[in-house]
Amino acid sequence: MHATSLAFEAQSKVALANPALQDAMGNIKTGWQANRTRAAAALPEFEALRDRGRAIKNHTLQHLDLYLEMFEEKVTAQGGHVHYARDAAEARTIVLDLCRTAEARAVTKSKSMVAEEIGINEYLEANGIERIETDLGEYIIQLRKERPSHLVGPAAHLTKDQVSDTFHEHHHTPRIEDPAALVAEARRVLRQKYFEADVGITGANFLVAETGSFVTVTNEGNAELTQGLPRTHVVITSIEKLVPTMDDAFTLLRLLARSATGQEFSSYTTLMTGPRREGDLDGPENLHIVLVDNGRTKMLGTAFQEMLRCIRCGACMNHCPVYLAAGGHAYGWVYVGPMGSVLTPQFAGIENTYTLPNASTFCGKCEEVCPVRIPLPKLMRHWREVQFERNLTPPTARWGLKVWGFFARRPALYRLGTSFAMGMLGLFGRKAGRFKQLPLAGGWTVSRDLPAPAGTTFMAAYKKSGARVR
Ligand code: SF4
Numbered sequence: 001m002h003a004t005s006l007a008f009e010a011q012s013k014v015a016l017a018n019p020a021l022q023d024a025m026g027n028i029k030t031g032w033q034a035n036r037t038r039a040a041a042a043l044p045e046f047e048a049l050r051d052r053g054r055a056i057k058n059h060t061l062q063h064l065d066l067y068l069e070m071f072e073e074k075v076t077a078q079g080g081h082v083h084y085a086r087d088a089a090e091a092r093t094i095v096l097d098l099c100r101t102a103e104a105r106a107v108t109k110s111k112s113m114v115a116e117e118i119g120i121n122e123y124l125e126a127n128g129i130e131r132i133e134t135d136l137g138e139y140i141i142q143l144r145k146e147r148p149s150h151l152v153g154p155a156a157h158l159t160k161d162q163v164s165d166t167f168h169e170h171h172h173t174p175r176i177e178d179p180a181a182l183v184a185e186a187r188r189v190l191r192q193k194y195f196e197a198d199v200g201i202t203g204a205n206f207l208v209a210e211t212g213s214f215v216t217v218t219n220e221g222n223a224e225l226t227q228g229l230p231r232t233h234v235v236i237t238s239i240e241k242l243v244p245t246m247d248d249a250f251t252l253l254r255l256l257a258r259s260a261t262g263q264e265f266s267s268y269t270t271l272m273t274g275p276r277r278e279g280d281l282d283g284p285e286n287l288h289i290v291l292v293d294n295g296r297t298k299m300l301g302t303a304f305q306e307m308l309r310c311i312r313c314g315a316c317m318n319h320c321p322v323y324l325a326a327g328g329h330a331y332g333w334v335y336v337g338p339m340g341s342v343l344t345p346q347f348a349g350i351e352n353t354y355t356l357p358n359a360s361t362f363c364g365k366c367e368e369v370c371p372v373r374i375p376l377p378k379l380m381r382h383w384r385e386v387q388f389e390r391n392l393t394p395p396t397a398r399w400g401l402k403v404w405g406f407f408a409r410r411p412a413l414y415r416l417g418t419s420f421a422m423g424m425l426g427l428f429g430r431k432a433g434r435f436k437q438l439p440l441a442g443g444w445t446v447s448r449d450l451p452a453p454a455g456t457t458f459m460a461a462y463k464k465s466g467a468r469v470r
Contacts (some may be wrong), residue, residue: 008355011330018327024159025324032152032318035262036369043258053255053372056248057309060240061300067209067242068291074212078274080287088118091292095120095201095234098288099129102232104198110216110223111135112203113151113312114292115236116334117347120201132193134222136186143170149328149336151314152260157327190222200226200284204237205256205311206249207289213273214241214289215249217256217266224270233275233284238292240308246271252311255371259313295347303382307342309372316366316376322359331356338366338376345383354392357383400440418457426455 015021040046060067072082085091095118099107107124109115109131124131133142137155141148143166148154155163164176167185176182202223204214214235216223227233243249257263276283299305317323317337328336335343341356350357357380366376387393388401407414429435429452437445444450454461 012326039258039262070209106130108197109201110226200230232286259315259371319365
């Protein structure tokens with residue numbers, strides 16, 4: 001755990017008052033969000049693909065042991081090595097040992113959220129190994145000593161001007177305005193680093209059991225150079241990335257690019273099977289795949305198993321009003337937005353992450369756009385139930401829920417109570433038409449007025465309208 005998610009509320013307030021962040025988050029709405037809508041509408045079988053994607057992942061999770069064995073067998077037969085890591089500490093030790101065996105002084109690294117999850121960056125640096133991020137967004141935030149704020153766009157929280165300032169400060173270049181020139185500047189610095197690295201570290205979007213292959217997806221081609229140039233390639237990934245067949249991987253790839261950025265396919269989609277063979281022109285001599293569990297097998301068979309279908313597309317956060325207002329850093333850990341609000345309590349403990357499952361309006365948009373149909377609101381609600389059962393919910397909320405529960409189980413009393421309350425609010429609010437302050441509603445009225453209710457309940461108005469009540 002890098003930072004406690006208990007700080008979500010305070011960090012969100014800071015984010016809301018940050019105009020540059022608000023500008024950058026606005027770009028997500030007009031960019032990825034709008035592109036995903038267009039891409040989904042342009043593919044007639046998109047909804048059917050989502051069903052297929054869900055079925056593939058459900059099937060794999062049901063037979064995970066079988067597919068893990070199959071994958072390991074294929075990788076080993078091709079000269080690669082599979083390492084299992086039960087937790088983050090074990091994964092870090094395995095990766096460091098592999099780097100030491102390769103006598104690595106410098107490693108290049110392409111984007112891997114599992115690598116962030118296990119905290120490999122700090123660990124390698126603490127052990128004297130230089131790390132160079134090769135994904136443009138990751139490189140920018142490495143210079144700024146920040147963490148990724150989005151699954152797909154780690155620097156989604158930054159504006160172009162902030163990137164220009166960062167290069168000006170660290171590369172000592174004149175200020176660059178043109179985005180293409182900014183990319184060229186990063187490329188100029190990174191090219192040489194690829195040749196100097198002893199080990200390349202990547203993640204993997206999918207692992208294919210039938211062939212022992214893995215798939216990486218980027219828009220910059222940096223994963224290909226990271227895995228192909230150094231003598232040793234280490235893949236840090238997690239066990240739920242498995243799919244049975246190559247066909248399955250391609251079904252999910254069609255969903256991934258459209259859901260993430262609205263592209264039909266990412267610019268670079270690379271399949272790699274085994275280390276360099278005789279006659280190959282390039283590729284690593286040594287291939288190691290580190291499969292991280294870190295609590296995932298404990299999710300199998302529980303309500304949270306559905307979360308293991310996630311293909312890390314970021315669509316849920318691109319459409320989440322809370323994420324779009326607060327930004328990724330407010331969530332305090334690697335996984336952010338609605339998927340982070342479900343996953344982080346799993347990794348960090350619900351007692352340390354109280355606010356996250358509550359940081360949702362339950363508008364349902366996240367579930368609506370999730371390519372593998374993960375019921376994110378249901379899972380967040382489930383965490384809220386766990387909080388209630390473990391007495392983690394604040395006393396005011398507990399008492400409020402108890403009172404509500406008492407009335408909800410007595411419909412006649414409930415109707416009487418709500419009619420009385422609405423009548424009173426309607427009466428007192430009639431003149432001004434709104435409340436500037438209201439007992440028990442301070443959280444709402446602190447930043448906006450509460451419109452005065454009509455003075456009657458919805459059901460009473462509905463009955464009065466003459467419509468049939470079922
Ligand atoms: S939960 Fe769904 S929408 Fe969110 S990142 Fe995962 S696959 Fe994408």
